[in-house]
Amino acid sequence: VDGGTREVVLLGQNVNSYHDRTAAGGSAAYVPSNPGFSNLYRLREGPGRRFADLLAAVSDVDPELRVRFTSPHPKDYPPELLSLMAERDNVCGSLHMPAQSGSTATLARMRRGYTREAYLRLIDDARAAVPGVCITSDFISGFCGETEEEHRDTLSLIQKVGYDAAYMFAYSLRQKTHAHRRMEDDVAPEVKKRRLAEVMEAFHDALARKDDAAHARRRARPWEPASQTELVLVEGHSKKSTPERPQLHGRSDGNRRVVFDLGEICAAPPRRGDDAGAATRVVPQAGDYVAVAIQGRVGRHGMGGQGLWR
Incomplete structure (x- = not known):
């Protein structure tokens, strides 16, 4: 560790x-x-x-x-x-x-x-x-x-x-x-x-x-964040990542492959009443745990979504 x-x-x-x-x-x-x-x-x-x-x-x-x-x-x-x-x-x-x-x-x-x-x-x-x-x-x-x-x-x-x-x-x-x-x-x-x-x-x-x-x-039920989010351990860049659209991939807790766009995300989970605009932003990398909002399937077995916070 x-x-x-x-x-x-x-x-x-x-x-x-x-x-x-x-x-x-x-x-x-x-x-x-x-x-x-x-x-x-x-x-x-x-x-x-x-x-x-x-x-x-x-x-x-x-x-x-x-x-x-x-x-x-x-x-x-x-x-x-x-x-x-x-x-x-x-x-x-x-x-x-x-x-x-x-x-x-x-x-x-x-x-x-x-x-x-x-x-x-x-x-x-x-x-x-x-x-x-x-x-x-x-x-x-x-x-x-x-x-x-x-x-x-x-x-x-x-x-x-x-x-x-x-x-x-x-x-x-x-x-x-x-x-x-x-x-x-x-x-x-x-x-x-x-x-x-x-x-x-x-x-x-x-x-x-x-x-x-x-x-x-x-x-x-879009108001239920837990039903939308998977905790993903980032493994690196997706095979289909491009300079125009860089993407990361990793595995969910359930071992499903998850792909999401590379970009700045919140450094920590937001708390009720926090100013979202004032939150510290980071760029995730391999080895990070990232909460990803799942938006649909990718390929036959994977899932795609948007990174929320680290």
């Missing part, structure tokens, strides 16, 4: 399954996201610090240090973790929830340890605990034995949840996995390709509807 670090990402495979048995304290009981999730791997019982403890410790380092984590497993979002995210302003309100499929039957073959219904309960719990949370996911099209009905279950899950981002791939056999040892890669390549295209279309359509609805709410 003293060297200028503004954001930390806790990175690991199933990062939220963290359990340090050597650390004193913590809960001895393993608590999954909800009763519909099961742990298929090594036992998680016993004392020690768990992921919520680690996340709390990192967020305590500095209130101005933004903290994210990836890539988690849906089974390890206990209520304690969601409550911590809601309580800590510097823990980003973005959750990666890799579903992989919307079909309970496919999830069972994948050995994911949860059903479609348990996953949707987790989505509801997350949105109730962390208002405005951004949710992203992973999807695989054409997994071993996937039927058209199971594929349609995935499309309907994407439409129902309304993700903010998604990583979508056609299935390919990976060595040293359960599927490689026990299953047949029996979905034709052309079927995988078609299903993947439909998954991508479903995601983009759902995101467009979600963004359009949010923009309509902003226009209908």
